[in-house]
Amino acid sequence: MPSQPHGAAFGAVGDVSPDAVAASLGRNDGGFGRAQETYFDHPVLHKAHWGWEIVGYFFAGGMAAASAALATLADAAGDPRDGALVRNGRYTALAGAAVSGVLLIADLGRPERFIAMMRIFKLKSPMSVGVYAFSAFSATAGLAALEQARADGTIARNPLGWIPKGPRVAVHALSAALMATYTGVLVAATAIPVWYRGRRHLPAIFALSAASTGCALQNGLLALGAGSPATSRKLEVIETVAAAAEGLLLLDYERTAGVPGKALFGGARGRRLKRMTLGLGLAVPALLALPGLFGRHPKRGRRLRGLVTAACALSGGYVLRESVVHAGRDSADDPRAYLQHPV
Amino acid sequence: MRLLYEGLTSVTCVSRRRRGYKYPPVRSDTGFFTDVTLCIGCKACEVACKQWNQLPADGYTFSAESYDNTGRLSATTWRHVAFVEQADRIEPAASRWMMMSDVCKHCTYAGCMEACPTGAIVRNEFGDVYVQPDVCNGCGYCVPSCPFGVVAVEPKEGVAQKCTLCYDRQKDGMEPACAKACPTDAITFGPVDELRANAQRRVEKLLAEGREASLYGIDGEETRETGPLNAFFLLPDRPEVFNLPPHPVLPSRFQPAAYSSALVAATALAVLGVAVFRGLREGA
Ligand code: SF4
Ligand code: SF4
Numbered sequence: 001m002p003s004q005p006h007g008a009a010f011g012a013v014g015d016v017s018p019d020a021v022a023a024s025l026g027r028n029d030g031g032f033g034r035a036q037e038t039y040f041d042h043p044v045l046h047k048a049h050w051g052w053e054i055v056g057y058f059f060a061g062g063m064a065a066a067s068a069a070l071a072t073l074a075d076a077a078g079d080p081r082d083g084a085l086v087r088n089g090r091y092t093a094l095a096g097a098a099v100s101g102v103l104l105i106a107d108l109g110r111p112e113r114f115i116a117m118m119r120i121f122k123l124k125s126p127m128s129v130g131v132y133a134f135s136a137f138s139a140t141a142g143l144a145a146l147e148q149a150r151a152d153g154t155i156a157r158n159p160l161g162w163i164p165k166g167p168r169v170a171v172h173a174l175s176a177a178l179m180a181t182y183t184g185v186l187v188a189a190t191a192i193p194v195w196y197r198g199r200r201h202l203p204a205i206f207a208l209s210a211a212s213t214g215c216a217l218q219n220g221l222l223a224l225g226a227g228s229p230a231t232s233r234k235l236e237v238i239e240t241v242a243a244a245a246e247g248l249l250l251l252d253y254e255r256t257a258g259v260p261g262k263a264l265f266g267g268a269r270g271r272r273l274k275r276m277t278l279g280l281g282l283a284v285p286a287l288l289a290l291p292g293l294f295g296r297h298p299k300r301g302r303r304l305r306g307l308v309t310a311a312c313a314l315s316g317g318y319v320l321r322e323s324v325v326h327a328g329r330d331s332a333d334d335p336r337a338y339l340q341h342p343v
Numbered sequence: 344m345r346l347l348y349e350g351l352t353s354v355t356c357v358s359r360r361r362r363g364y365k366y367p368p369v370r371s372d373t374g375f376f377t378d379v380t381l382c383i384g385c386k387a388c389e390v391a392c393k394q395w396n397q398l399p400a401d402g403y404t405f406s407a408e409s410y411d412n413t414g415r416l417s418a419t420t421w422r423h424v425a426f427v428e429q430a431d432r433i434e435p436a437a438s439r440w441m442m443m444s445d446v447c448k449h450c451t452y453a454g455c456m457e458a459c460p461t462g463a464i465v466r467n468e469f470g471d472v473y474v475q476p477d478v479c480n481g482c483g484y485c486v487p488s489c490p491f492g493v494v495a496v497e498p499k500e501g502v503a504q505k506c507t508l509c510y511d512r513q514k515d516g517m518e519p520a521c522a523k524a525c526p527t528d529a530i531t532f533g534p535v536d537e538l539r540a541n542a543q544r545r546v547e548k549l550l551a552e553g554r555e556a557s558l559y560g561i562d563g564e565e566t567r568e569t570g571p572l573n574a575f576f577l578l579p580d581r582p583e584v585f586n587l588p589p590h591p592v593l594p595s596r597f598q599p600a601a602y603s604s605a606l607v608a609a610t611a612l613a614v615l616g617v618a619v620f621r622g623l624r625e626g627a
Contacts, residue, residue, distance in 0.1 A: 069612075
C-alpha cells in the first residue's frame with residue numbers, strides 16, 4: 001500500500017487541504033497516517049532517577065578529588081609556603097569524601113545497598129569502577145588526613161603510620177583522577193542521546209570543572225586563613241588554564257552534539273548554563289585572576305577576591321552538574337532525539 | 344587506548360561478544376515472537392502478566408489518545424499494548440489500526456546487564472535476561488542503559504524490574520503467561536530458532552499477499568549493536584511508528600571514547616599541576 005503524494009489527493013477533500021486536516025489533528029503527516037514519526041510522542045527511553053543527591057555527589061566528589069590532588073602535588077613539590085594548602089587540601093578531601101558517601105547512600109536509600117555494590121568488580125560497568133574508585137579514594141583520603149593530624153600535633157601518633165607512603169600516595173592520586181572523571185564516563189556510557197553525544201567531552205569537562213572548583217575552593221580557604229600569596233598564585237594559574245579549557249570544551253560539545261544537544265544547550269537550561277557556568281563560573285574568576293598572573297595583584301582585597309572567586313566558581317560548577325543531569329531526563333523523554341538522530 | 348580497554352575488559356568476566364564467547368547454542372534460547380498483524384488489542388497479555396507476576400495496578404490514567412491508557416513499559420508493566428492509529432483522512436480505505444504488544448527484548452548483548460554493577464542481571468539457563476531481585480540494590484544504572492527503555496526501578500521496593508520471560512513458569516515447563524493468554528497467537532513462545540523460522544514463513548506469506556511486513560530483531564540494522572533479540576517482532580510499518588528504535592545503541596560502546604577523554608584530561612591536568620607547583624616553588 002504505497003502512500004500517495006500529497007498533491008494527488010487534494011481534490012478528494014474539497015476545500016480543506018490535507019495539511020489543514022492534519023494540523024487540526026495535531027499531526028504533521030499531511031493527513032497520511034503513514035508518515036507517523038513516533039508513537040504519540042511517548043518517550044522511548046527510561047530516564048535515570050537521579051536527583052539532587054547525585055548532582056551533589058558529582059559536584060562534591062569532583063571537588064574532593066581536586067583538593068586531594070592539589071594537596072598531593074603541593075606536598076610533592078615541597079615548597080614550605082604551601083603548607084596551608086597541603087593541610088586544607090587533605091582535610092577537605094576527607095570531608096568531601098564523607099559528604100559524597102552520605103549523598104550516595106541517600107540516593108540508594110540504605111547503607112547496606114552500597115556494600116552490595118562491592119560483591120563483584122566489573123570493569124565493564126562504570127558504576128562498579130566508580131564505586132571502587134570512591135572507596136579507594138575515601139580510604140586513602142582518611143590516611144592522608146591522619147598523617148596531617150599527626151604532623152599538626154592533633155594526634156600524638158598515627159596508628160596507621162606503618163602503611164608505606166609511596167603506594168598510599170600513588171593509590172590516592174590515581175583514585176582521585178578516577179573520581180574526578182568517572183562520573184563523566186558514567187553518564188556518557190548510557191543510551192541517553194544528549195549524554196552519549198558528549199562521550200568525548202563530558203569526562204574531560206567534569207575533570208576540568210573539578211580542577212577549577214577545587215582550586216577556587218582552596219583559594220577561598222586560604223583567603224580565610226593565613227595562606228601565602230605564592231600559593232594563591234599557583235592555584236590561580238591552574239584554575240585559569242582549567243577554566244579556559246573547560247569553556248572551550250563546553251562550546252565544542254555544543255557544536256558537535258547536534259539536535260540531541262538541545263536538551264542541554266537549548267532553551268532556558270542552555271541560557272542558564274552559559275550564564276552561570278561559562279560566565280559566572282569560568283569567565284569571572286579568570287578575569288579576577290588575570291592581573292595576578294602577571295604579578296600585578298593589588299595588595300589589598302586579596303581575601304575578598306579569593307572569596308568572590310570561590311563563590312562564583314563553585315556556583316558555576318554546581319550548575320554544570322545539575323544541567324547535565326537534568327538534560328539527561330529531558331533527552332530520555334524526547335523520542336525524536338533518539339529515533340531520528342543515530343549516533 | 345581502545346586496545347588497552349578491550350584487553351582489560353576481556354580479562355574481567357564481562358563481554359562475551361568481544362571474547363567470541365560461544366554463547367548458548369541457539370537451540371536452548373527461548374523467546375517470544377510477537378506478530379503485530381495478528382494482535383487484536385485485547386490486552387489479555389497485559390492482564391495475564393500483571394496477574395501471574397502479581398504486579399500492582401498503575402492507576403487509572405486516561406491518555407485521551409487511543410485505547411492505550413497504559414502508555415509504556417514500566418517497573419510494574421512488563422507487557423504493553425500500543426494502539427497505533429493511522430487514520431488516513433484522504434484515503435479512508437488505507438487507514439490502519441495496529442496493535443503491538445511490547446516487551447523486554449532479552450537482547451543478546453544487553454545494555455542493562457553490562458551496566459549493572461552488582462551482577463544482579465544475569466542470563467539464565469533459558470538464555471533470557473533476568474534481574475535477580477535479591478541481588479539488585481536499586482542503583483538504577485541499568486535504567487538509562489537499556490536501549491529500548493524497558494527496565495525501570497520500582498520506587499516502593501527500590502529494585503529494578505522487567506519481564507522475566509516467566510522464569511518461574513519456564514522452570515516448571517510452562518509457557519509464559521502472556522503467550523498462554525493470547526487468543527490469536529500473536530504472541531508465541533518457544534525456542535528462538537523455531538520462532539525465527541515461523542516468523543520467516545509468516546513474512547513471506549504476508550509479502551506474497553501484497554501486505555507490508557518486516558521482522559524486527561533478527562538480523563536487521565536494529566541488531567547491529569544489541570545482537571539478535573530473543574523477543575522479536577513482525578511489524579507492518581517502520582519501527583519508529585511503534586516507538587521501537589531503528590538504531591538501538593549498546594551503551595558500552597561509548598566507553599572507549601569516554602575513558603580516553605578522561606585519560607587525556609587527567610594527564611593534562613597532572614602535567615599542569617606538576618609544572619606549576621615545581622616551576623613556581625620557592626627558589627625555582
Ligand atoms: S531490552 Fe533492555 S531490559 Fe531487556 S534485555 Fe535488552 S537491555 Fe535489558
Ligand atoms: S538497579 Fe539493580 S539491576 Fe539495575 S544496575 Fe543497579 S543493581 Fe543492577
